[in-house]
Amino acid sequence: MGKMSSVSRGLLALIISSAAMLVAAFLAASAGADSGEREYVLIAREESLPPGLQQRVEEAGGTVVDAIPEIGAAVVRSGDAGFAERASGIRGVRAVVPDIEIRWIEPEHRGVAARIGDPPASGAEDPYFDLQWGHAAVDAVRAWAAGGRGAGVRVAVLDSGIDRQHPDLAPNLNEELSASFVPGEDYYVRPGVYFNHGTHVAGTLAAAENGEGVIGVAPEAEIVAVKVLSEFTGSGTFSGVAQGIVYAANIDSDIINMSLGGVLPSRGGYCVEGDCVSAREISELVNLMKRATGYAYREGTTIIASAGNSSFDRDRDGSQTVLPADLPNVISISATGPNGWALDPDTDLDLPAFYTNYGRSAIDLAAPGGNVDSNLRESGRVCTVAGVTDECWRFDLVYSAISGGWGWAAGTSMAAPHASGVAAIVIARNGGQMHPSQVETALRRSADDLGEPGRDPYYGHGRVNAAR
Missing domain, CATH: 3.40.50.200 (Peptidase S8/S53 domain)
Structure with a gap:
């Protein structure tokens, strides 16, 4: 590759600049699409969803967006400030919490x-x-x-x-x-x-x-x-x-x-x-x-x-x-x-x-x-x-x-x-x-047992080895 030429440096700057513009556009589009609604995760008491959930969520003022029935969870959306509290009272529901993005x-x-x-x-x-x-x-x-x-x-x-x-x-x-x-x-x-x-x-x-x-x-x-x-x-x-x-x-x-x-x-x-x-x-x-x-x-x-x-x-x-x-x-x-x-x-x-x-x-x-x-x-x-x-x-x-x-x-x-x-x-x-x-x-x-013998603070049980 050699030392970066002025052309290569220019290319790298262009890549970084373009990425920044794409991120800005993405965030702007996301903000523009905000309708005042927010998404929540509904978590059932059991690792399965209670029957009739969609209708009960609608009665509480929300909509089921997606379901993860294998673990008793669903993604729901609502623009009603009191929705989470009402939906938490649905029979078989453990909690309704904001689905935050981090x-x-x-x-x-x-x-x-x-x-x-x-x-x-x-x-x-x-x-x-x-x-x-x-x-x-x-x-x-x-x-x-x-x-x-x-x-x-x-x-x-x-x-x-x-x-x-x-x-x-x-x-x-x-x-x-x-x-x-x-x-x-x-x-x-x-x-x-x-x-x-x-x-x-x-x-x-x-x-x-x-x-x-x-x-x-x-x-x-x-x-x-x-x-x-x-x-x-x-x-x-x-x-x-x-x-x-x-x-x-x-x-x-x-x-x-x-x-x-x-x-x-x-x-x-x-x-x-x-x-x-x-x-x-x-x-x-x-x-x-x-x-x-x-x-x-x-x-x-x-x-x-x-x-x-x-x-x-x-x-x-x-x-x-x-x-x-x-x-x-x-x-x-x-x-x-x-x-x-x-x-x-x-x-x-x-x-x-x-x-x-x-x-x-x-x-x-x-x-x-x-x-x-x-x-x-x-x-x-x-x-x-x-x-x-x-x-x-x-x-x-x-x-x-x-x-x-x-x-x-x-x-x-x-x-x-x-x-x-x-x-x-x-x-x-x-x-x-x-x-x-x-x-x-x-x-x-x-694994290769490195550091202190046995489980080590940095290596745990050892550094992995593919050949042993």
Whole structure:
């Protein structure tokens, strides 16, 4: 790729400017469409919906917009200020709470922009594979040599959509099953060259080995894109995420990857852009998510989620709830990465990432997510790896697919798909059918026990290993 020319810098500026304009247009359109009505999540007392619900909701002044009968929930809409109180009195209804929209994608690394590159002059197959130090950390190549490539395993990527025409993703993408639970947005993203979170995650997990770009940890696994977050804002509703989880389970996904996280207070209320919910209502939204993950678990789907990028000590700070990482039946993944890998390829690949959440009570396993050496970054030093030239610190991030190209990012969002890729290899190696508890046990047993012996605050039960 070489140092960025003035043309390349101009292209990057155009990409960022265009993205900003698209976000502004999206928000303006959303505001213009506001009719004064709001959406609520109706949660039944049982994990099934009471009979005659639609008529009773209409009598209370609302409309049933969608239903999630598998977990006893429905999305309802009303412009009546007294609707929630009246609807809560319907027989068989546990609660009616505002379906707030929050930002689920945390900044992967502050100030890191997507970088667009041209294939190195070497002409090697999958030319960017040599930039993927994370595969060395999880011993992916040795797993591939033994036949473990994730074939026959279906992974639902619950995220902000996907570039369905990306050469690294199209071979493994099941377009027929892919779906969106974001109103007004398709499961696939708009065309163009820019950073898209879901595309980066999917590429890390299951980019095809096809002589182009990068290779996923499980290069023969099937990807299903389940859009639950807006590609413009990274935000989504609780009902949308819950619907995505249930849908992924219903299409027999072996794994759900959720590189997303919503942070809510464990006590007290919460407001986002003037939209507020009480402590009781937060508890009900958490209960909704518990029902969704519990349903997927019972249906045989392994759920893997990012632990969060806030550097929280989860053992000491009980004031926050991180969803979905804190939920039952979810495997929470922290992030690791090197400092100065471009300068020394033999450096430690498993340093705890500076941003990752940690704590014995919260972290199940660790995986490569990328790291940053601030001193190296400030130095401005330039390195060349596999024919690609850039600032040395950037090579410690995770390189993967983005919309229309490839780029770097770092975060527990990048760690989760490394772990999901390893899980896909584990499931494929065991005949393609494993209960989630068996998958978690296998991941723990095969993990490299780093840090303190046993369960560690940063590594949990260890950093995942695909070959053991």
